[in-house]
């Protein structure tokens with residue numbers, strides 16, 4: 049009893065809290081793959097594999113794709129098509145492939161791992177080339193001209209599975225990847241201009257430990273490249289003692305040219321700091337998965353640049369699927385690099401404090417300094433300070449999803465307020481669109497991109513075109529950032545709280561918010577329908593549901609919003625009592641038809657204080673008493689109104705009784721678009737239709753409902769059971785009587801013995 053009680057308290061305290069704090073992270077609506085209301089563009093060609101590197105032209109009309117053995121340029125200027133513009137076949141030589149295969153490698157193709165603009169007219173592309181990396185500089189306008197390949201051994205990854213990052217500034221390549229077996233040349237500058245040196249990392253202990261590079265970016269205001277990665281943590285050096293994986297931000301300066309004696313041809317500006325995605329003493333999300341830069345508005349200081357990162361935690365089993373989003377500011381990153389450092393003392397295996405004398409450490413331009421300074425620089429690469437998220441808080445965490453990639457943008461709502469929108473790809477193959485509100489994050493929608501769990505290599509956002517490109521082994525997907533027309537009426541449009549969408553009361557459509565300011569109806573913060581909408585119906589057309597006494601009826605009701613609270617009510621607005629009625633997980637109402645339950649039922653959804661009736665059913669007995677069958681007689685299902693127009697079309701069981709607006713599309717069109725809130729439960733509900741609802745296409749009134757009754761089956765079963773019981777009892781009685789007879793009449797025994805003896809005698813006869 050005490051144990052039970054404790055479990056209960058645990059549930060209330062722990063699960064209850066977790067549930068409530070994450071409840072709002074459920075996507076409001078969900079679009080399944082292929083939904084007509086959330087159409088995706090796809091470029092797929094059977095001859096193009098592993099299209100994993102993406103690059104968008106400045107005008108966002110051309111998408112360059114690095115694939116396996118090929119480089120493509122796609123025309124993405126049209127909203128409804130993606131067409132191939134140009135293609136460069138770029139395979140590894142047979143000789144290379146042979147050598148690679150002999151070394152038992154599995155990825156002996158030419159996987160394009162780096163694709164960047166070299167300058168305004170040319171592209172830089174780098175491929176693994178069967179473990180002999182090779183680079184190309186080609187005009188972006190015609191990929192097939194000027195095949196001038198270069199050896200890129202020290203700049204590009206040789207393996208296709210190795211994550212890498214590269215940034216080109218002034219026609220010089222800053223690249224981070226493990227090249228070679230010793231992993232020394234991990235952060236390099238290649239193709240340096242003129243007399244400038246190519247640079248790489250010095251070889252000192254603890255500099256980098258099995259790094260996995262995630263991304264890099266050029267911060268022009270600082271003259272620095274920032275690199276983001278994870279590595280194996282150092283038990284003595286990092287603040288989080290038990291951490292094995294740590295997430296890092298590192299810097300190098302673009303003006304660096306290496307020291308003249310000390311650190312010759314080596315970075316004099318390399319430094320790293322820890323990125324801590326953690327709230328208070330709670331669990332640390334230590335494994336960075338992806339991070340993107342969000343530049344501030346033009347009139348703001350570049351120091352307000354934010355970096356949004358998605359992290360997972362290695363401390364949880366893979367099944368618990370936890371991830372978090374944290375934002376870091378450039379100000380905090382700068383503070384870490386300009387603060388004190390730690391140096392590692394090999395003799396005692398210990399990190400010592402290294403004060404930042406004169407604030408020199410972490411600065412650009414140290415390569416000109418003397419050897420005394422450079423010797424300190426050489427040892428001082430780990431900052432004392434760690435970088436904590438903005439406001440020392442997570443943006444949010446999810447107990448349900450493991451996010452793997454993200455994109456971010458700021459957008460202006462109809463009232464001029466700016467909102468941050470995050471696009472997060474889940475490992476299960478969905479895209480979540482999240483708006484960060486003052487009250488916290490709100491997941492506007494979820495779109496299924498892949499049927500199967502999928503590792504996506506690249507996600508690219510074009511804010512000017514309002515589309516996301518997702519590169520995967522299946523091809524390149526294009527996802528518009530919004531489709532306001534998916535919201536059929538003002539209430540839905542406002543409840544969506546999508547900064548991109550507002551209700552236009554003139555055209556009576558949910559429209560895209562334009563940049564020019566608009567008078568669209570929208571309330572991103574609180575979704576107050578009553579304040580924004582004037583035209584909405586609170587009621588749904590009543591559907592007549594004909595049922596026989598004792599029949600079990602199921603009244604379907606599906607709110608398109610997973611955040612709505614659904615209740616079933618009588619027509620006088622009383623909530624149906626729980627004793628006689630059951631509301632299932634899919635919000636359908638189940639009950640037995642009795643004279644008391646012959647009533648009208650309303651399915652009422654409530655979201656953000658706005659109530660609407662989304663379905664209404666009047667449950668009545670058949671009109672013709674003669675069609676009332678005796679209980680034992682099996683009747684064909686439903687036959688009422690059989691003299692009605694036979695052309696009535698059945699609509700899918702995935703039916704919602706929305707009745708918003710006459711101008712809306714037909715129900716059939718609308719219903720297939722939405723995925724179910726609880727995928728497993730609802731799938732069950734969908735594949736197990738108990739009722740067929742027919743809608744008279746011409747009229748509004750007559751609806752025939754077929755419902756299988758279990759009453760007859762039950763009676764038949766009971767009769768059969770009673771019969772079986774009777775037979776069984778009869779058998780037992782007979783058997784016991786015969787036993788008693790055996791005991792009282794032993795003279796029967798000899799008969800058996802006699803028969804045995806017959807055998808015996810036969811045997812004897814055989815023997816003799």
Ligand SMILES: *[C@@H]1O[C@H](CO)[C@@H](O)[C@H](O)[C@H]1NC(C)=O
Nearest residue numbers: 097098100155159208209521
């Ligand atoms: C390339 O695509 C195939 C599936 O088409 C996949 O199995 C493989 O892992 C991909 N390789 C890389 C390096 O992405």
Ligand SMILES: *[C@@H]1O[C@H](CO)[C@@H](O)[C@H](O)[C@H]1NC(C)=O
Nearest residue numbers: 166167168169170185186219
């Ligand atoms: C870009 O680089 C290529 C290759 O070095 C060069 O031929 C071309 O002139 C450059 N374009 C510009 C605009 O500098």
